[in-house]
Amino acid sequence: MSAPVVLLPGDEVPHDRLPTKNSNPLRLGPGLRLLSQPSPKAGDSNHVLTATQAGLLTTDAKRNTVSLLSFPNRRYVPTTNDLIIAQIHHSSIDFFHCIVTPNTAHALLGQLSFEGANKKTRPMLKQGELVYARVQSVGVGAGAEVELTCVNPATGKADGGLGPLAGGMVFDVSTGMAARLIRASSASADETDPVDGLIILGELGRKLESLGGFELAVGRNGKVWVDCSNAGEGSVSVTVAIGRCLQETDQHNLHPHDQKKLVTRILRDMKLVS
Amino acid sequence: MVGPTASLSILQRADGSATYKCPATGYTILSAVNGPVELPGRRDALKPEDATVEVFVKPGTTTGGVGERAIETTLKSVLGDIVLGREKGFPRRGVVLTLNIVGGENVERGDSYLTLLPALLHAGLLAMISASIPLSMTLSAVLLGVTDSGEIVQNPSPAAAKSAVSLHVLAISSKDHLLLNQSRGRFDFDTWELIRARALSICQGAANDGDVAMGEGTNTASVNGFIRETAEDQIYSAYAHKLDSI
DSSP states (O other), X not given: XXXXXXXXXXXXXXXXXXXXXXXXXXXXXXXXXXXXXXXXXXXXXXXXXEESSOEEEEEETTTTEEEEEOOTTOOOOOOXXXXXXXXXXXXXXXXEEEESSTTSOOEEEETTOSTTOOSSSOOOOOTTOEEEEEEEEOOSSTTOOOEEEXXXXXXXXXXXXXXXXXXXXXXEOOHHHHHHHHHHHHTTTOTTXXXXXXXXXXXXXXXXXXXXXXXXXXXXXXXXXXEOGXXXXXXXHHHHHXXXXXXXXXXXXXXXXXXXXXXXXXXXXXXXXX | OOOOEEEEOOOSSSSEEEEEEETTTTEEEEEEEEEEEOOSSOOOSSOTTSOEEEEEEEOSSSOOOHHHHHHHHHHHHXXXXXXXXXXXXXXXXXXXXEEEEEESXXXXXXXXXXXGHHHHHHHXXXXXXXXXXXXXXXXXXXXXXXXXXXXEXXXXXXXXXXXXXXXXXXXXXXXXXXXXXXXXXXXXXXHHHHHHHHHHHHHHOTTOSGGGSTTSSSTTOOHHHHHHHHHHHHHHHHTHHHHHHO
């Protein structure tokens, strides 16, 4: 593998780093744009890929994508099909108005976009309640509204645990950490090879198995919902311990080795595992 | 001469933040960016398809006044020029930049902010980079003073700036555009041409051929190279987990 390339805004993507030998069209991830440079020869223009953000250039030869990994603590900008954790702000006749990120316009979640919801029976969500939702559309043009859904419109089913989140607690993490957690949990089949150097979930799972395990939902908007109602009396302290582990790993950008130590230390501090 | 120092993403709750310290002039700036956010009231009437850049300059010991408002306008136009306000999620939203002067000599009330301008620009740019605000290019700025004897001094100290015949701030983009030119004092066109050539070599490095010169030799350390190194270091430390596995 060649040396990592870091691009700054305005830099061109080096041609030799682009995936080649693939018949699929090249797909651009966030932080990159295609510009065409007028060339001296008339009617012939050069296309260049330039970065709009600072980040680490990554390519995926199999899917023929090129993207830029930016700073992990950036603000979340809704993108279609992202899974997010939203908080209900208020409800109107047709919609729940949800908070996705602070200081931005509310996202809309249809009153009937839940599994099995119809005009007669539908979830009555109050202010402050949480939903695990998918971004359905982000609209076109300036000032467009973001629309969420808790159901797959094709099947009418709530795939992947979409819907209201009852109980538990939400912790804020950076958006980069949320993306790492999603990748790590979707590829947790073989634990021998940790994804992105994140072993904390596997470690917590092993240690807390005797206490009844825990449930986790990760939103791309930098929210992690943790619930361990199975733990009985200690459920609150288990929840807080998991949240602390995730937040400290995020803030200090811990190495896998240190993540293991952190889990042991926090669980001992909170007298959960002797 | 000691170069400037900077660190990125130091505030936990802001979307992007940076500190910038310039030892020659003694100024330290703490900056924070939030964006895209919903602005209070509708301030997008002038450019409905674009993002609005808002800049606030907070002096360390006093409340803001006329001088701060003036410099805010300048910063807004320079930084607003390089922000790509039409990217997804940005039109009709605001990018709010707060620059806090935490160290260095106070600018007297009503006095010019020219000596602080490069530090403010760099701090603002670094914060925007750390917030991943889409930018078309980066910039670098320099303060140059002309003494009685006609000598050009880079980053004069506050005392030297007071005694200088003329002071100039030039901001040059990473693609060699002249983005800002503010001057004070008496000077002629020939002097200004010299100033411009000097600023270009300081910002882009002596070789003046883009990113190739970076890191070669000691006298080619440019302001642009410094911005690049700061951002690269931060990216490398943030993605250490990814680079380990490669």
